[in-house]
Amino acid sequence: MREFVGELYVRESRRVFATLVRLLGDFDLAEETMHEAFAAAIEQWQQYGLPANPRAWLVSTARFKAIDALRRRSRSEEMRDALVRRVDELSSINAERAAHDIEDDRLRLIFTCCHPALAPEAQIAMTLREVCGLTTEQIAVAFLTSPATIAQRIVRAKRKIREAKIPYEVPSLADFPNRLASVLSVVYLVFKEGYSASSGESLTRPDLSGEAIRLGRLIVELLPDPEAMGLLALMLLHESRRTARATPEGDFILLEDQDRSQWNQELIAEGRRLVERSLASRRFGTYTIQAAISAVHADAASTAETDWAQIVALYDVLLRSAPSPVVELNRAVAVAMRDELAAGLALIDGILRSGELSDYHLAHAARADLCRRLGRTGEARVAYERALTLAQQEPERRFLQKRLQELGNGCYGI
Amino acid sequence: MKYMLLVYSAEEAWTEEERARCMADSTELCHELAAQGRFLGASPLHPVATATCVRVRNGNRLTTDGPFAETTEQLGGYYLVEAANLDEAIAIAGRIPAASKGTVEIRPVFELSGLPPKT
Numbered sequence: 401m402r403e404f405v406g407e408l409y410v411r412e413s414r415r416v417f418a419t420l421v422r423l424l425g426d427f428d429l430a431e432e433t434m435h436e437a438f439a440a441a442i443e444q445w446q447q448y449g450l451p452a453n454p455r456a457w458l459v460s461t462a463r464f465k466a467i468d469a470l471r472r473r474s475r476s477e478e479m480r481d482a483l484v485r486r487v488d489e490l491s492s493i494n495a496e497r498a499a500h501d502i503e504d505d506r507l508r509l510i511f512t513c514c515h516p517a518l519a520p521e522a523q524i525a526m527t528l529r530e531v532c533g534l535t536t537e538q539i540a541v542a543f544l545t546s547p548a549t550i551a552q553r554i555v556r557a558k559r560k561i562r563e564a565k566i567p568y569e570v571p572s573l574a575d576f577p578n579r580l581a582s583v584l585s586v587v588y589l590v591f592k593e594g595y596s597a598s599s600g601e602s603l604t605r606p607d608l609s610g611e612a613i614r615l616g617r618l619i620v621e622l623l624p625d626p627e628a629m630g631l632l633a634l635m636l637l638h639e640s641r642r643t644a645r646a647t648p649e650g651d652f653i654l655l656e657d658q659d660r661s662q663w664n665q666e667l668i669a670e671g672r673r674l675v676e677r678s679l680a681s682r683r684f685g686t687y688t689i690q691a692a693i694s695a696v697h698a699d700a701a702s703t704a705e706t707d708w709a710q711i712v713a714l715y716d717v718l719l720r721s722a723p724s725p726v727v728e729l730n731r732a733v734a735v736a737m738r739d740e741l742a743a744g745l746a747l748i749d750g751i752l753r754s755g756e757l758s759d760y761h762l763a764h765a766a767r768a769d770l771c772r773r774l775g776r777t778g779e780a781r782v783a784y785e786r787a788l789t790l791a792q793q794e795p796e797r798r799f800l801q802k803r804l805q806e807l808g809n810g811c812y813g814i
Numbered sequence: 815m816k817y818m819l820l821v822y823s824a825e826e827a828w829t830e831e832e833r834a835r836c837m838a839d840s841t842e843l844c845h846e847l848a849a850q851g852r853f854l855g856a857s858p859l860h861p862v863a864t865a866t867c868v869r870v871r872n873g874n875r876l877t878t879d880g881p882f883a884e885t886t887e888q889l890g891g892y893y894l895v896e897a898a899n900l901d902e903a904i905a906i907a908g909r910i911p912a913a914s915k916g917t918v919e920i921r922p923v924f925e926l927s928g929l930p931p932k933t
Binding site for chain 2 (some may be wrong): 567575
């Protein structure tokens with residue numbers, strides 16, 4: 401029975417928690433009573449057998465325990481009666497509560513944790529803790545900070561939710577697009593944090609990318625929104641290259657040099673399907689377009705066989721909705737592949753001349769790469785050196801140093 | 815629940831006409847809020863040039879000219895509203911005319927017991 405309940409906890413605890421937060425109006429009380437309910441389940445189900453609806457049993461039991469806890473804690477009889485009445489009113493739940501109501505609770509939880517009135521780091525910490533169920537220690541390790549810092553962030557966030565009365569609700573139609581954008585941005589931040597961790601710096605960091613993908617899948621399941629699909633697709637496509645993109649020592653391998661047989665075709669297929677669904681809706685946004693670009697790469701057997709014209713076209717679309725010098729830079733690299741290297745180089749020079757990205761190491765690295773391929777070794781060296789002064793992450797620095805060495809040796813032919 | 819909405823904006827960013835327009839629109843907003851049972855009070859304030867600061871230290875009352883702090887945006891007015899939760903307060907704040915030029919800070923009001931009724 402203990403094992404069964406253990407498995408049930410892994411599968412259901414987050415859903416039960418989400419419902420309890422709604423019923424009890426308090427994160428901490430919900431967590432406490434949920435654990436008590438699971439503990440009670442082990443005992444009582446052993447003795448009296450399995451209930452018809454275990455999840456409803458757990459929620460109901462937790463609710464009663466909450467009433468008890470509130471009774472014990474209340475200092476005045478008046479306050480106690482009021483609290484108990486409120487919990488009773490709030491939680492008129494019946495055993496046959498429809499599955500979709502419980503799904504709504506998980507959505508409520510996600511939207512509440514990602515409320516814009518909370519600081520971005522607090523949104524991330526709350527989501528990982530309350531939605532994903534990670535411990536404070538795990539989150540701290542993942543973000544290279546201390547458990548005390550994370551714990552404090554979460555305490556402050558819960559205090560703000562309570563005192564400013566951030567509602568535990570799925571946002572109204574009018575607010576929905578902005579609020580969803582907030583949620584997606586948290587998920588993507590978590591993913592990117594996990595993505596960079598794969599450079600081999602620490603093997604003990606929890607699988608943040610995995611958590612982000614799991615979150616992404618949950619959101620798409622509860623809300624088949626095109627941009628949510630686009631983000632999930634983008635994450636899946638990035639993830640599909642995980643083994644191919646780094647050496648065991650943690651050096652990264654450029655897309656053009658990756659062993660494509662190591663790409664995870666299942667993830668690619670799932671990503672591609674999501675991109676198609678999202679594009680078909682005609683309400684897609686920037687995540688979808690970025691995913692589409694990634695999908696074009698995933699479709700190609702090699703760099704040479706990549707549909708660069710399609711990629712440039714997609715960057716054109718991206719620039720219309722989210723113009724930025726970084727997107728211009730990526731487009732320039734694609735133009736170099738589609739047309740000729742000099743054309744791409746001219747575009748990059750234009751961007752650098754305008755003053756944008758002059759401190760962005762990847763802009764100089766891209767310039768260096770094209771110069772190198774054009775045989776303009778002197779210029780390439782200058783650009784790689786500039787990139788090296790700006791690059792901060794070890795794997796990138798190693799890569800740039802290697803390129804510089806190759807230039808120096810004169811052994812790098814075109 | 816009560817919320818105080820503090821309206822900040824750069825005083826020089828307004829022409830006379832814009833200011834007059836803002837007052838008119840704000841008054842209209844107050845009536846709309848009152849119709850919804852949400853209006854508890856509101857007012858524009860005279861500019862920071864009219865501000866005076868008072869501090870009492872060691873039993874001495876010190877009076878100085880000027881606002882509490884020199885800032886790029888100054889407190890120009892306030893609303894006191896009744897709202898069910900922060901999202902409703904945010905929705906109200908978004909309707910405040912000055913929000914398009916400045917910033918509205920939302921603070922939940924701490925309900926202190928034992929205060930006297932309004933005069």
